[in-house]
Amino acid sequence: MAPKKVDKLATGVLYVIAGVIVVILASLLGYILFQGVPHISWHFLTSPAKSFEAGGGIGIQLFNSFYLLLLAMVISVPLALGAGIYLAEYAKKNWLTDVIRTAIEILSSLPSVVVGLFGFLVFVLQFKFGFSILSGALALTMFNLPLLTRNVEDSLRAVSFTQREAGLALGLSRWETVIHVIIPEALPGIITGMILGAGRVFGEAAALIYTAGQSAPALDFGNWNPLNIASPLNPFRPAETLAVHIWKINSEGIQPDAAAVSAGASAVLIIAVLAFNLLARYVGNRIYKKMTAA
Amino acid sequence: MDPIRDAMLRPSRSAKIERRGRLISLFCISLIVAVVVAIFYFVASRGLATFFENKVNLWSFLSKTTWSPAIKDAHGAPEVGALPMIVGSFGVTFLSAIIATPFAVGAAIFMTEISPNLGKKILQPVIELLVGIPSVVYGFIGLSVVVPFIRNLFGGTGFGILAGTFVLFVMILPTVTSMTVDALKAVPRHYREASLALGATRWQTTSRVVVRAAMPGILTGIVFGMARAFGEALAVQMVIGNAALLPHNLISPASTLTSVLTSGIGNTVMGSLENNALWSLALLLLLMSLAFNLLIRWIGKKGEMK
Numbered sequence: 001m002a003p004k005k006v007d008k009l010a011t012g013v014l015y016v017i018a019g020v021i022v023v024i025l026a027s028l029l030g031y032i033l034f035q036g037v038p039h040i041s042w043h044f045l046t047s048p049a050k051s052f053e054a055g056g057g058i059g060i061q062l063f064n065s066f067y068l069l070l071l072a073m074v075i076s077v078p079l080a081l082g083a084g085i086y087l088a089e090y091a092k093k094n095w096l097t098d099v100i101r102t103a104i105e106i107l108s109s110l111p112s113v114v115v116g117l118f119g120f121l122v123f124v125l126q127f128k129f130g131f132s133i134l135s136g137a138l139a140l141t142m143f144n145l146p147l148l149t150r151n152v153e154d155s156l157r158a159v160s161f162t163q164r165e166a167g168l169a170l171g172l173s174r175w176e177t178v179i180h181v182i183i184p185e186a187l188p189g190i191i192t193g194m195i196l197g198a199g200r201v202f203g204e205a206a207a208l209i210y211t212a213g214q215s216a217p218a219l220d221f222g223n224w225n226p227l228n229i230a231s232p233l234n235p236f237r238p239a240e241t242l243a244v245h246i247w248k249i250n251s252e253g254i255q256p257d258a259a260a261v262s263a264g265a266s267a268v269l270i271i272a273v274l275a276f277n278l279l280a281r282y283v284g285n286r287i288y289k290k291m292t293a294a
Numbered sequence: 295m296d297p298i299r300d301a302m303l304r305p306s307r308s309a310k311i312e313r314r315g316r317l318i319s320l321f322c323i324s325l326i327v328a329v330v331v332a333i334f335y336f337v338a339s340r341g342l343a344t345f346f347e348n349k350v351n352l353w354s355f356l357s358k359t360t361w362s363p364a365i366k367d368a369h370g371a372p373e374v375g376a377l378p379m380i381v382g383s384f385g386v387t388f389l390s391a392i393i394a395t396p397f398a399v400g401a402a403i404f405m406t407e408i409s410p411n412l413g414k415k416i417l418q419p420v421i422e423l424l425v426g427i428p429s430v431v432y433g434f435i436g437l438s439v440v441v442p443f444i445r446n447l448f449g450g451t452g453f454g455i456l457a458g459t460f461v462l463f464v465m466i467l468p469t470v471t472s473m474t475v476d477a478l479k480a481v482p483r484h485y486r487e488a489s490l491a492l493g494a495t496r497w498q499t500t501s502r503v504v505v506r507a508a509m510p511g512i513l514t515g516i517v518f519g520m521a522r523a524f525g526e527a528l529a530v531q532m533v534i535g536n537a538a539l540l541p542h543n544l545i546s547p548a549s550t551l552t553s554v555l556t557s558g559i560g561n562t563v564m565g566s567l568e569n570n571a572l573w574s575l576a577l578l579l580l581l582m583s584l585a586f587n588l589l590i591r592w593i594g595k596k597g598e599m600k
Contacts, residue, residue: 007495014408017400018417021471024464025420028427028435035438082322090316100323103330109587110333110580111525113552117559117576118333121340125564142329149326173308175315203428206527206552210559246430247528250437251557259438266431273426 029270036267039260045268048218049245054257058265060216063232064239065272068133068212069202071235072140077194080145081183084152089178108146115143116207124211131238136212143207144197151193155186184291192284199276203269205243213238214248242269334580341577344570350374355574361538361554363568374571376551376578378540383550383582385455385541386530387523390462394470395516397463399505402474407500424468433532436461441533448545453535456544461529466519473518477511478504510597514590521586525579527552551575 043057050056083104091097119139129135159182167177183190216239219232226233240248246265249258305313344350350372358375365373401421405413440460445452481504489499505512535547536557555575562569 003495003498007497010497010501011408014400014404017397018404018412021397021401021467022416022420024467025424028464029423031435031439032431079322079325082319083326085315086319086323090319100327103327106584106587107326107330107333109521109525109583111527111552111583113525113527113555114333114337114576114580114583117555117573118336120559121336122332142333145326145329171308173312173315175312176308178315199426203426203430205428205430206556209528209556214560243428243430246434247532250430250434250532262434263438266434269428269431273428274423277422277426 032263032266032270035260035263036265036270039264040267044264049216049261050255054255056255056257056261058242058245058261058268060219061240061242061245061265062268063219064133064212064216065202065241065243067232068136068140068208068239068241069198071133071137072144072201073194073198075137076141076144076148076197079141080148080152081190083145083149084156085178087149087153088156089174089182104146104149107142108150112143112204112206115139116210118142119207120210129236131211131213131215132236133212133239134235136208136239136241137235139207139211140201140204143204144201147200148193148197151197152186152190155189155193156182158189159185187291188284188288191287192280195276195280195283199273199280202276203243203273205241205247208241208244209247212241212244214240214244216240216245337573337577337580340570340573341580342574344374344567344574348372348567348570350571355571356380359540363571372567372571374567374574376571376575378538379549379551379554379575380578382455382458382534382541382548383524383552385548386458386462386534386550387520389455389459389544390466390523391470391516391520393459393463394467394519398467398470398515398519399474399512401467401471402478403500403505405471405475406478407496407504421468421471424464425472429465429526429529430532432461432465433529436529436533444545450545451535451547452545453533453547454543454545455534455541455548457533458530458548458550459544461533462523462526465526465529466523469522470515470519473515474508474512477508477515480511481507510593513593514597517586517590517593521583521590524582524586525552527556531556551579555579 045057045062046059047055047057048060049058087097087100091100116139119135119142123129123135123138124131127135156178163181163185164177167181168174172180217237218230220228220230221232223231224233225231226235228234229237231237242265246262246269249255249262255261344355345352355374355376357377358373359377360373360375361378362373401417405417436457440457441452443452444450444454444457448456485503485507486499489503490496494502530550531553534549534553536549536553537547538549538554539547541548555572558572559569562572
């Protein structure tokens, strides 16, 4: 019978397609890890990069990535929480809400290079922050905000309405209900979303090239005065991140060991992003278990 | 005045907290909207300067093929023809979408219709991991694996639209797949049961009922993937060759809007024509992303009515 044969054939083809995708991922990860992991050493992770000779590390870039991530999250998380609360709890169904939602949708679909260019124009040139961690963190905030906001809103909406009624019936105001009842309940979802967002931010480069800059001046890790230019904490120093570093050495680099350095840096980047993903799952489950009877 | 009356008339502590909280959340949301408005305003004001201040003709900007803003042509007008970049951007976008669609739809059908068990255990994590890999890593792999591979196979430098297509194909695959999975899962179970009860095979049911019912969702996924491909900058910039020439085949060095922007904006002086022309490209990118957004809304509306 023909239709049965076609059915078998189609099933076979679908198995092949699924297999090909798995093979693509396996070879991607395998390539990066096999090329990169042998290059990772304590020296590689801690020493500064070199521009013209072999043997450079990624120490400063790695620190910059984490510092920038921290600053970006510190700025974007409260904003996303506020915006998410507004959309989930206060927004009425009218044209204004539609406009707000459209704006968030547009912001989330903007190419990150456009966000980076806007940051360059406004923070670097207009506000005169220069190529700095602060400009980079603000650009990353814009890149991160729409997704975080949507995540907060979805997590809040997933909380049953009876919880709100219970809070209101106890005489709490709406805001107090949200802060003391709804947010704790929605916390696992919110935190999972934040960690996933952190993974995205950690690997982002296009928004940073013209905001945080492409150079990593030497840092003095003994100097923790945030106003000193050599201090790692100074938010006004240019800071090349790990992802930008990979791009930079591959497109303009002249180090003799550029391939090895970028393989090692890519492996570190991927391991970090994987760690973020695993952490998101683990923490989400853990908090959920801790806060509910499940 | 009567202290009780006074206390009743003043807003309570709760009411004050409520008002303050509401204001805080309103402030956050207004900030996001303001950022979107500011992005459009700033990019547009820079991007339109090419046409208003430097008097470049809009049509020649979109249709001419020579991109050398520093040089003036015989009539004294600067040579800013963005067609090579436009062709490059649309080329990699459409080609990667064409290649990715069968894979994505196939994988999604596998995950929802053929083997939900294997799909959930293996394919789902694979897709999630693919989403998580940063774009520079894709670019690096493209540069160190795909480009030499094409060079050995077809000759030339290996840089070009074909290499860009390969990299983007892997990058948009997870986006399209996961949205297609959502669309297929949303098809009610009784559609499948009705079709199977009529004696249709699983493939007949899938291809003629389920996929058709999920079509708007699948198309949305594909457009999302295309929007991502169109706006992707670094991964493409690393493998496309960055020559602002009209590509005459798939393996000749080309450029996209994003690749010219990333490599050019740092090397030009703010306010000069070279710089303004780049901002016009950014504006074009912004408008295209808006167009993709509208297209997705339109598909959603069309799908709803059925």
